[in-house]
Amino acid sequence: MAESADIGIIGGTGVYDSGLFSDKKEVKVHTPYGEPSDAVTIGEYAGRKVAFIPRHGKCHRIPPHRINARANIWALKQLGVKRIVAPSAVGSLSFDYKPGDIALPDQFIDFTKGRNYTFYDGGQVAHISMADPFCPDLRTIATDVIGKLGFTFQQKATYVCVEGPRFSTRAESKFFRDVMKADIIGMTLVPECSLAREAEMCYLSIATVTDFDVWADMPVTSKEVIETLHKNVEKTKKLLAELIPAVPKERVKCACESALEGSLL
Template identity: 50%
Template sequence: MNEKADIAIIGGSGIYDASILDNVREVDIDTPFGKPSDSITIGEYGDRTVCFLPRHGKGHRISPSELNSRANIFALKKLGVKRIIAASAVGSLKEELAPLDIVIPDQIYDRTKSRPSTFFEDGIVVHMGFADPFCPEASSSIVDIAKSKGYNVKEGGTYVCMEGPQFSTRAESRVYKALGFDIIGMTAIPEAKLAREAEICYTMIATVTDYDVWHEEDVTIEKVIENAMKNEAAVKDIIVDCIEKLSLDRGCMCKDALAGAITTAADMIPYEKKRMLEPLIGRHL
């Protein structure tokens, strides 16, 4: 495949504005894990090549639990992507994080139950560090960009990732709040884990749509969509600057995450597995 991209944007279709790109094209990519959520839009912005992947497919037709995140991340790896910016609508678990605020989280608490979250199984074992699930280098840059534009941004915070697609019960919401978590959503896992396994920097622009159900107001999909649409303009504005200003020279741990992490002896990894995962592990074997 000849197509390449430097930066990937993953999120809802509302944040994509292909009009900012030149030489726009759509590509269909096959992976050993199946097809990504949809075709990937690629274009140029200055000297950067950018790709957009609609996480839930065009028209938002794929449930969080049904996302083929392995195919999504593997496809971006095949494109040569170095940095992923994930856009995500979230609920707030803190009074001070109001709807329409922006959070650049630095931690994740995983409450998912049924999602494949590794590329490495069936003959290969990889124990990879995941203490800091978001790329600190890219996250810091995005915080600076968002603040310079005057947005109300919280730097850091814990994103609790629930299974969904239902919203929380009141009991769950109150427990998450009592545990000190900041925001709640349904998509950071396994995206962040798989991006780290693929040695791609992963960072998130999380936009608050509601206070979840610990607050006096119930969460309604109408309110979530209304606020998500209001947040889209801010996310687009930040992303345009990110495309231009994010360094592609990476000094973070993400780019070498697999170094020393492949536990299985190289001569014991099945040949077909090596061939299948070559874009991920080739340089480490």
Template identity: 50%
Template sequence: MANKVLAEIGVIGGTGLYAMEELKILKEIKVKTPFGDPSDKIILGTLAGIKVAFLPRHGRKHAMLPGEINQRANMWALKSIGVKTIISASAVGSLREELPPTHFVFPDQFVDQTKGRPSTFFGNGIVGHVPLAEPFCMAISDMMYKEAVKLGIKAHKGGTYCCMEGPGFSTKAESNFHRKMGYSIIGMTMATEAKLAREAG
């Protein structure tokens, strides 16, 4: 898929993260994919000497609802320019008192409650099944958690991300159900993204 490595790491920004201040921007590119257009142009740059690609998940003007995001196009575009590692940031709601606003959480599991979103590159004659028992790269999560702690950021390692359909938030009954199920945080985008990233390899 990748002809030339333009970036080694892809950063996907969620709500409120539409740019990377420390990124030394080199250029912006528009990538065509078999699945349509990504959320926005991909910003290429360097960070600490490493080639990085940044893509705002909802577009820089936050013009897309969670269910409207073309996740397959986003992941395909990043893979096509050489990205092998994805760091994804998301704004989430907390289901635990010990996870108050402004704290960072590095989950190790997710539960997907979305419906109807394209969440695979397979199909149309191509059959494949990827393992998702461990849906995230824990080596990267551990590294980021340790760095966050060094920087004085209130951070938590582990937990389950509940991915809801949206765009409406949960009712009290739904939130109580999620808490009883043991979920830690709740959002609207990450599960589909993680599945596609695993398939892209």
């Protein structure tokens, strides 16, 4: 494939166009796993080639449980992407994580139910290590960049991923908060994160808190989430604008590119 990029951005709710690129070109990528969420936009920013794909498709037409994460990750891999930056919207399970805050997850708990979780469905089996799911190098870089921007953020968070598209019951929300000790809740991290690891790609989750989940006795609606999210989209874009040029071209401070070593049977 003639087009290529080094950094991939998977845009979450509200981030359907990075708004950063020059020399943009849309590329349709065919994968063994079906169609990606949308065409991939490849462009240049700060001297770096970047590929952008909207996780839910343009106009938010794909619900979280129907996102073809295997096709999205495969498409970016085919384009040469080595690092993925993945903004997403999340709810909060703690008063320490307030609407408008940014969180950099360092762990996740999977409560999804029926997704395609691996590229290795048979013939060859991979037991990929997910002890530390996110690229430590990208997390360090993002921490420095967010600090310089002066945004309120949490350096660590346990993200519980649920199936969706419905929101949690109050009992579920309290269970995730009080029993599982999760900090934030969303619907899209899994299996996107683990598939990136199988593809030996660095992966960074940037979670923007949009609301307190229902444990706080403040019922949430999609309208409220979107209203808060829109206020944070520019913040996310400013972060991406500073983060992209800060990412080094060589991967020397993480082991993401050799994640499959010892994992294949």
